[in-house]
Amino acid sequence: MKGFRYYNPVCVHFGKGVLERLGKEVAKIGKKCLFVYGMGSIKRTGLYDKVVEQLKSAGVEFVEHSGVKPNPVLSHVREGVEKAKREKVDVILAVGGGSVIDEAKAIAAGAVADCDVWDFFEFKAAVKKALPIVTVLTISGTGSEMNAGLVITNEEKQAKFGFRAEPLYPRVSFLDPILTFTVPPDQTAYGAVDAFTHVSEVYCNREELGADVPAGIMETIMKTIVKWAPVAVKEPNNYRARAELMWCSSLALCGITWCGAGELTLPAHMIEHSLSAIYDIAHGAGLAIVTPAWMRYMKERRKEHLKQFAKNVFGKDSIDEGIDAFEEWMRSIGCPTRLSHANIPASDIPKIAENAYQLSVLWGLSDFYTVDVIKEILELCR
Ligand code: NZQ
Ligand code: ZN
Secondary structure: OOOOOOOOOOEEEEOOOHHHHHHHHHHHHOOEEEEEEOOOHHHHOOHHHHHHHHHHHOOOEEEEEOOOOOOOEHHHHHHHHHHHHHOOOOEEEEEEOHHHHHHHHHHHHHOOOOOOOHHHHOOOOOOOOOOOEEEEEOOOOOOHHHOOEEEEEEOOOOEEEEEEOHHHOOOEEEEOHHHHOOOOHHHHHHHHHHHHHHHHHHHHHOOOOOOHHHHHHHHHHHHHHHHHHHHHHHOOOOHHHHHHHHHHHHHHOOOOOOOOOOOOOOHHHHHHHHHHHHHOOOHHHHHHHHHHHHHHHOOOOOHHHHHHHHHHHHOOOOHHHHHHHHHHHHHHOOOOOOHHHHOOOHHHHHHHHHHHHHHHHHOOOOOOOOHHHHHHHHHOOO
């Protein structure tokens, strides 16, 4: 068992009807909030009205910052930073998925920073403080509601970068699985794959194979997602399925899985960020394409890890059968698993590899993940 430091200060309210506590909890933290949300799903579902009612009844003033797009962009973050400063808000409320929560985190950091917010993403500056963040999660997948990470796309540079900083842990997150009943089947599947790969990447890269607790936690999360994602895709209003997926997603990237297993590394994520940056595809869809290819490329180097993955998650005797079963599961819930399924031409592989290499350098993975290695992995995505 590797030594570790584990810190996670997020207060989670999970279950049916937890939103009833939203107003009071926000009021404990601030008097005026920036209410951040996406492209309109919360208005269609009626959640917007409930949030407004909660804030009003608790006497919390609010200013809206809407229109956060999936794969959120820097220009919109900068608008949010300006608004937060101008309006002198003292708390940020994010109502949505990973995109909304990530943008809220970037605004929370930018609003009290002396530098431009993008400097944090290029590691030119470190986040030392941030406005407090409250989240209401509407789609399972990224785990942003329970971690200190965020990912933003710089449209000018065509760069999708991410980092983690402790001041960016949400103070409070509200997780009501019922709020995810309206998530369409494709987004449900992408979210499930995202959460699954947060665990499978750690499982297949861990330094320590002889620690039962992290291995057991990770296997349980992966098997639970494999079991319940197809149910949620077919039966959107199945509470059990939505609840299992929601809690798995939050646990998958909250830090608990790699305690005792070694440092977090996410090489398939690193390559996927370039697919989202260049083609604006959903993060989970990109991961469904890259992750099996990464596993095939690493078959010899991660033999024991992948054997355990095949056996303990998919009940298969060989690595090949395990990876095939993983790919088949993703296809069965409607994910693309090859570049061509997402209309990405194989002739773009060199361009994608160059783009991903920037992140490889920033994340300290470039000793192994050179442009050529990334290209070879992408070749297996054809
Ligand atoms: O924008 P709206 O109208 O709200 O619609 C969204 C969006 O179109 C819709 N949606 C969300 N909740 C819904 C709903 N539709 C109906 N009913 C609901 N209840 O779903 C679409 C996708 O939303 P989005 O927030 O983009 O999805 P997700 O949660 O997958 O977030 C993806 C972003 O998070 C980043 C990804 O890179 C991507 O930019 N990630 C963040 C991480 C983190 N902070 O730790 C880690 C991840 O690895 C990931 O990189
Ligand atoms: Zn992810």
